[in-house]
Amino acid sequence: MIKALIIDDEFHARENLHMMLAEYCPEIEVLGSAGNVTEGRQKITDLQPDLVFVDIRMPSGTEGIELIESFENRLFDVVLVTAFRHYAESALEKFGLEPAQLVLKPIDTEELLNAVAAVRRRIAGS
Secondary structure, three states: OEEEEEEOOOHHHHHHHHHHHHHHOOOEEEEEEEOOHHHHHHHHHHHOOOEEEEEOOEOOEOHHHHHHHOOOOOOOEEEEEEOOHHHHHHHHHHHOOOHHHEEEOOOOHHHHHHHHHHHHHHHHHO
């Protein structure tokens, strides 16, 4: 099982992603979710997930990216979730992520499955 956390400022986006993961990705165990960066940082520290689904753009700008950057020795993988592709493309390179680790809103099932497969490959390779 891959332990995951969902961080997104939109309640319905968090719930939708959680439901999609439960239905299509049985290898993902969602440990919890957070609606902002402060709560997300605390949950990452407390729950030690293998994977964090994070919205790039929350109310004050590029908070999702700043959250990921704040972990110098990041022990979790990342899937970027956003409605804004142009914010995500530079973040993929910055964090050394595969293009498949970007999921655009509204979430497409195939994109989600590709992102989870990319994470499985990365975890298997480490």
